[in-house]
Amino acid sequence: MNxxxxxxxxxxWFIGNFxxxxxxxxxxxxxxxxxxxxxxxxxxxxxxxxxxxxxxEGEAIMNGIxxxxxxxxxxxxxxxxxxxxxxxxxxxxxxIPSVINDKYKVND
Numbered sequence: 375m376n377x378x379x380x381x382x383x384x385x386x387w388f389i390g391n392f393x394x395x396x397x398x399x400x401x402x403x404x405x406x407x408x409x410x411x412x413x414x415x416x417x418x419x420x421x422x423x424x425x426x427x428x429x430x431e432g433e434a435i436m437n438g439i440x441x442x443x444x445x446x447x448x449x450x451x452x453x454x455x456x457x458x459x460x461x462x463x464x465x466x467x468x469x470i471p472s473v474i475n476d477k478y479k480v481n482d
């Protein structure tokens with residue numbers, strides 16, 4: 375049995391094709407994301423990966439739609455998304471596959 379603190383991971387990402395990782399794989403990425411009220415993620419898209427965001431606690435807005443605890447959001451490749459925490463938010467994010475540098479900012 376191994377114990378690794380999530381605080382040692384970068385941005386909450388702990389499984390995927392990056393370092394540090396508790397399980398290095400190109401198949402998928404998993405991250406636990408914690409956001410403070412008002413915190414935002416800029417508009418971006420992925421060319422390859424499908425991204426699933428599961429809201430565990432709190433309320434957030436993605437692309438102008440409010441999501442609450444228990445809801446899952448699927449974002450397809452080339453679909454632009456953004457994120458704003460209405461309250462403190464805890465989420466789990468899964469990206470399939472794990473591709474380095476597959477995040478592209480959108481300049482409005």
